[in-house]
Amino acid sequence: MTRARTRGSLAERQAPALEIPPRISRDMIRFPHGLPGFERCRGFVLMASEALGPLQCLKAVEGPEASFLVVDPRRLLADYRCQLTDADRIRLGAADGDPLLWLALITIELDGTITANLRAPIVINPSTMLGHQVVPHACVYPLRHVVVGGTAAGE
Amino acid sequence: MIGDGIRIEVLRAGRDGVRLGVVAPPEVAVHRKEIYDQIREANERAASRPFDLGEIARRLRHRA
Numbered sequence: 001m002t003r004a005r006t007r008g009s010l011a012e013r014q015a016p017a018l019e020i021p022p023r024i025s026r027d028m029i030r031f032p033h034g035l036p037g038f039e040r041c042r043g044f045v046l047m048a049s050e051a052l053g054p055l056q057c058l059k060a061v062e063g064p065e066a067s068f069l070v071v072d073p074r075r076l077l078a079d080y081r082c083q084l085t086d087a088d089r090i091r092l093g094a095a096d097g098d099p100l101l102w103l104a105l106i107t108i109e110l111d112g113t114i115t116a117n118l119r120a121p122i123v124i125n126p127s128t129m130l131g132h133q134v135v136p137h138a139c140v141y142p143l144r145h146v147v148v149g150g151t152a153a154g155e
Numbered sequence: 156m157i158g159d160g161i162r163i164e165v166l167r168a169g170r171d172g173v174r175l176g177v178v179a180p181p182e183v184a185v186h187r188k189e190i191y192d193q194i195r196e197a198n199e200r201a202a203s204r205p206f207d208l209g210e211i212a213r214r215l216r217h218r219a
Contacts, residue, residue, distance in 0.1 A: 037195035038202070053212045066202050069211070087185075106211075107201040114211065117201065120194040135186050135194055143197050148214050 023047055028061060029124055029131045032091070036120075036133060038066050038105065044125075044131065046070075046103075046141070057133035058122070069106035073118050076104065076147060082134060100125055115144040 028043045035041060043062030054075050059067040073080040080101070084094075094100060101124040104116040117143035124131040156162055160180045167174040177185045 035198050037198040054217050068201050105201040117197050
């Protein structure tokens with residue numbers, strides 16, 4: 001086994017293969033600080049495909065291997081609102097009124113339940129191609145919002 | 156003071172403990188470790204599950 005394979009978290013080792021031919025956005029989104037737990041993943045691409053429906057795949061292309069399923073949180077809760085701090089806006093290079101792309105990370109729980117992390121959304125500023133995961137100080141939304149099935153309750 | 160512009164303030168000191176505040180420039184992220192850890196763990200769970208994308212897309216469409 002190579003060193004590269006033994007290194008890194010479970011998550012990095014088990015990154016899934018995208019089987020459906022994706023419509024790949026070739027533009028890299030820079031995450032200057034990575035994501036919590038994936039601090040060395042500094043560049044991602046967002047992949048969509050008709051077959052995936054509302055889901056998209058956020059895949060690291062710089063740093064360790066990692067990929068996430070994501071969904072626009074407003075497709076789950078139409079009135080979803082999350083406040084950005086000045087620090088968030090600076091990280092995104094976002095001016096007031098800049099349209100931002102919001103994404104909630106999807107998790108397939110052990111019992112098959114599909115949950116979405118509405119508490120700490122990923123925000124991307126398409127005009128700067130900067131991304132950032134919001135780590136909120138206070139947030140009413142759950143870390144595990146149940147999207148489909150299973151017995152797990154929201155956290 | 157810590158480095159450039161990061162300041163630790165004692166907001167309240169009492170018998171039961173001390174409440175500290177961190178003042179930092181807006182480009183410096185200040186997080187409570189337990190919240191950051193919670194999100195880190197959630198991210199690791201999100202990335203670690205093997206999944207069948209077609210199956211998930213089908214279940215989501217079913218739901219809508």
